[in-house]
Amino acid sequence: MNARNGVYAAPSPDGIAxxxxxxxxxxxxxxxxxxxRLWQKITDGTPPAAAVDDLTAYWHGKGADPAQVRTDLTALADDLERADLLHHAAPAAQPDRTEVRFTTLVRVSTAQQLAGHAGLFVALLLLRLLPIRIAVAGARVVTFLPGRAALPQEAEAAFAAVRRAARFWPGRAACLEESLAAHFAAALTGHRVRWVVGARFIPQGAHAWIEAGTAIIGQDETDRVWPYVSALQVERSN
Structure with missing residues (x-):
């Protein structure tokens, strides 16, 4: 991933998000x-015009109309340049995930529930009132709080505490708010989880979740993570 320019990539055989x-x-x-493929060539250092030439020749060899290919690729390169998206963004590492733990009833202590309320308050404050880059920065800051990597059941408790807290807050807490809040709540109880934001391609969509070790936490049965691909991950580096 590339935190310096604010553009993150989620690659897949179906394309890139x-x-x-x-x-x-x-x-x-x-x-x-x-x-x-065009985006990758340009962000790897090939000038846009040369990248369009290379890919036009490639698709012409596959039988495509070179004039139409060149027109389409040039328009796309121009569009990406206008959006300032032609930056290299190394894709996030894709951890081995061996288990998806779906939402269940989990016993939550008073301390965990208080952390859930505090985590949700901070997450809603950041995400609803400030640019998302501030929320990402806040998520990184809490990784420096003292604590250890959460076990899956500890991460489940943090997520459950946030879900319960959300009942008392106005508006809907979607996956972005819930997952960031759980990231904060876990940190407040001395545990560290991985906060992940990713995308899928068929159908197109984005999702956010937390992970503990190789386990994906708190998914609803109706919204299984797979085939989401990670773009942004926030966790302690050691």
Whole structure:
């Protein structure tokens, strides 16, 4: 991933999803495999005109109309340049995930419930009132709080505490708010989880969740994580 320019990439055989957190609540841009290949060549250092030439020749060899290919690729390159998305963004590492733990009734202590309320308050404050890049920065800050990596059941308790707290707050807490709140709540109880934002391609969509070790936490049965691909991950580096 690339935190310096605010553009993150989620690659897939179906294309690439670009997450831009530089303004507002952020924006996703989905490119099909052809567009993804153009974006990759340019961000790897090939000048846009040369990248268009190379890919036009490639698709002409596959039988495509070179004039139409050149027109389409040039328009896409210009569009990406106007959006300032032609930055290298190394894709996030894709951890081995061996288990999806769906939402269940979990016993939550008073301390965990208080942490859930506090985590949700901070997450809602950041995400509803400030640009998303501030929320990402806040998520990184709490990784420096003292604590240890959460076990899956500890991460489940943090997520359950947030879900319960959300009943008392106005408005809907979606996956972005819930997952960030759980990230904060876990940190407040001395545990660290991985906060992840990713995308899928068929159908196109974005999602946010937390992980503990190789386990994905708190998913609803109706919204299984797979085949979401990570774009942004926030966790302690050691």
């Amino acid at each position: 670009l997450m831009d957190i530089r303004a507002g609540r952020g924006q996703w841009r989905f490119l099909d495999p052809v567009g993804a």
